Amino acid sequence: MGDPNETYGEMWQDLGMNLRAHCALLDAIPKMYQSAYLSQENRPDGMSYFDFVVSEIHGLRIKELMDHKAAGGKVVGTFCLYVPEEIIRALGAIDVGLCAGAEWGYNEVEKILPRNTCALIKSFVGFKLDRVCPYVESADLVIGETTCDGKKKAYEIFGEMAPVYIMELPQMKRPEDFTLWRSEIDRLVARLEDLTGKKLTLENLKAATRDVNAKREALQRLNGARKASPVPISGKDALLASQVAFYDDVSRFTEMVNKIADELEARIAAGEGVAPANAPRVLVTGSPMAIPNWKLHDVIEKAGAVVVAEEMCTGSRYFDTLTDETPETLEGMLDAIAHKYLGINCACFTPNEGRMDDVVRMAEEYGAQGVIHYALQFCTPYQMEARGVEKASREAGLPVLRIDTDYSMEDIGQLQTRVEAFVEMLAD
Amino acid sequence: MPVLGLDIGSRTVDAVWLEDGQIVHAVVLDSGFDPQAIAASLVSQRPHDAMVATGYGRHHARDAFGAQVVTEIKAYALGARSLFPDAAAVLDIGGQDTKSIALDHFGRVADFEMNDKCAAGTGKFLEVMSRALGFTLKEMAEAAAGASDGISISSMCTVFAESEVCGLVHKGADRSRIARGLHSSIASRTLASLSRVGAEGPLVFAGGVARNRAMVDLIREGFSGEVVVPAEAQLVGALGAALSAARSPDE
Ligand code: SF4
Ligand code: SF4
Numbered sequence: 001m002g003d004p005n006e007t008y009g010e011m012w013q014d015l016g017m018n019l020r021a022h023c024a025l026l027d028a029i030p031k032m033y034q035s036a037y038l039s040q041e042n043r044p045d046g047m048s049y050f051d052f053v054v055s056e057i058h059g060l061r062i063k064e065l066m067d068h069k070a071a072g073g074k075v076v077g078t079f080c081l082y083v084p085e086e087i088i089r090a091l092g093a094i095d096v097g098l099c100a101g102a103e104w105g106y107n108e109v110e111k112i113l114p115r116n117t118c119a120l121i122k123s124f125v126g127f128k129l130d131r132v133c134p135y136v137e138s139a140d141l142v143i144g145e146t147t148c149d150g151k152k153k154a155y156e157i158f159g160e161m162a163p164v165y166i167m168e169l170p171q172m173k174r175p176e177d178f179t180l181w182r183s184e185i186d187r188l189v190a191r192l193e194d195l196t197g198k199k200l201t202l203e204n205l206k207a208a209t210r211d212v213n214a215k216r217e218a219l220q221r222l223n224g225a226r227k228a229s230p231v232p233i234s235g236k237d238a239l240l241a242s243q244v245a246f247y248d249d250v251s252r253f254t255e256m257v258n259k260i261a262d263e264l265e266a267r268i269a270a271g272e273g274v275a276p277a278n279a280p281r282v283l284v285t286g287s288p289m290a291i292p293n294w295k296l297h298d299v300i301e302k303a304g305a306v307v308v309a310e311e312m313c314t315g316s317r318y319f320d321t322l323t324d325e326t327p328e329t330l331e332g333m334l335d336a337i338a339h340k341y342l343g344i345n346c347a348c349f350t351p352n353e354g355r356m357d358d359v360v361r362m363a364e365e366y367g368a369q370g371v372i373h374y375a376l377q378f379c380t381p382y383q384m385e386a387r388g389v390e391k392a393s394r395e396a397g398l399p400v401l402r403i404d405t406d407y408s409m410e411d412i413g414q415l416q417t418r419v420e421a422f423v424e425m426l427a428d
Numbered sequence: 429m430p431v432l433g434l435d436i437g438s439r440t441v442d443a444v445w446l447e448d449g450q451i452v453h454a455v456v457l458d459s460g461f462d463p464q465a466i467a468a469s470l471v472s473q474r475p476h477d478a479m480v481a482t483g484y485g486r487h488h489a490r491d492a493f494g495a496q497v498v499t500e501i502k503a504y505a506l507g508a509r510s511l512f513p514d515a516a517a518v519l520d521i522g523g524q525d526t527k528s529i530a531l532d533h534f535g536r537v538a539d540f541e542m543n544d545k546c547a548a549g550t551g552k553f554l555e556v557m558s559r560a561l562g563f564t565l566k567e568m569a570e571a572a573a574g575a576s577d578g579i580s581i582s583s584m585c586t587v588f589a590e591s592e593v594c595g596l597v598h599k600g601a602d603r604s605r606i607a608r609g610l611h612s613s614i615a616s617r618t619l620a621s622l623s624r625v626g627a628e629g630p631l632v633f634a635g636g637v638a639r640n641r642a643m644v645d646l647i648r649e650g651f652s653g654e655v656v657v658p659a660e661a662q663l664v665g666a667l668g669a670a671l672s673a674a675r676s677p678d679e
Binding site for chain 2: 399413414416417418420421424425428
């Protein structure tokens, strides 16, 4: 490929991006990708699709978004799994996840946010301040939500720079919380109808739900293959698929993931794997890992273990459950959507016992021998909930390693030592 | 031919040559500013059949001279257990980190903890404080051991603690009692970490700081079980690496 600035420079300029800073960002990704991804052996052939997606991360996909906008469509940015993508899709808009997984613009960010803000928030604010993320810049509306305190407050600041709409998320899951959540979905529908100039109907909502469910089913298949031993796909590759699910074209993504799943199923039948059958198997649980945050998976897999599952928003929480497609009224469909989302076990809720059950159940299903709890530094919900996860896992006989880290590479030596020692412990 | 165990740490590079389970030669050298060069000189010093590296420079040793690697956690567990076959836990306070390791019945690592990425509570911390007090490391340990009680230091951050210590010295506080206070706070942090991993006695106290009498006394006082300090406290990691080299089938 030639100079991306030659191919896409004009488009980025039109989006009002800071081309110089953006160049530096685009330079960093191939190096990270080479070291984490392309250096892996025996990857499934189908992963070449994701190699392509990553190489065109700010190019081709953005071009598609721009074409969609030129044809009168809208782009909606989101930061949380809870924002129902079925509704966005039904109204002909494209949903893109805006969570940021790379450290960017912290000098500027720390002028307006406290230093002890989690890396995810600092990064999305940094991307916006520096105008280096074409997804953020192309969004006609950004939907925030009242989850953790950091995000809630950050959206107020973000709102000074971009159009932001906030959904109120309950913090508990009682019937009255459902009622609130259900009414928030109605509010969202009204706001999005206003944005798109379209009406939500039973037909378009059902069709969109079918598409999104198909995407989740494809991810279920791909991830289901990780239960096999030897494992046919690395944790890093599976994580990448989950990360890309948040911004890729839904139908194409579904088709490609299903192809990879076919390949993985053939590998399982042939007893072929990416790691020896006796490689220690690890489940990772915790804060979301937004693209290109591959740090922990890379350390774990370079230490000789394999990650077999992610209990996180970039993982099982995204695809484990489907939205009921059977209701025959619009109201019924919206109820089904409300139910589906309120079923997600996020640490912003209290209590959140469901997450402990999920971790233990998944460890068993995926044959994990140990659990690594991952929390972003200053992410209070997950850092505090680590204790409960650790307790439940130990009671189930699973050793646990707790990692609190961020996007920087400062702690990499220490991280390697702790992870390697944990892997040695699982192997002994 | 012997096997070689290398522990490439931030303060020292240690090497142990092991033959038929016996240490035939051992060296401890200052890491200086180029620990890898020192490691390389040790590797070529004597012949060996197999080689395992541990310590923070282990990956370099793997890339530079094809050493196998084990973490310090495992190396200390192996080393401590070979010196004290009934050891149930290991404490290593080294130059830049502190490790608490609980062993199971078979001597395998059951749980472990390392201090955070800062130097709080490590050998490095003590070094900085001794300078602030105008003591050598040895003098500081003696002074701390001799003091009847300590002046408590509120911060364990190396930078804050240093300015706190300087402030106390300026106010004319007794340097021995400050030294004692510093040792006590490190000891209580360390004991808390040992209890979190569920460490029981006998505990093998290894690493450079195990030669500090005041620290050993304080850990002994606060720990529920027996505490033993090997004569070769600094070599436990290298010994563990050598033992793992003797075990490893390949090479
Ligand atoms: S962790 Fe919670 S707040 Fe964050 S994206 Fe997931 S569901 Fe939303
Ligand atoms: S990682 Fe934690 S602190 Fe950061 S936005 Fe998500 S829930 Fe909030």
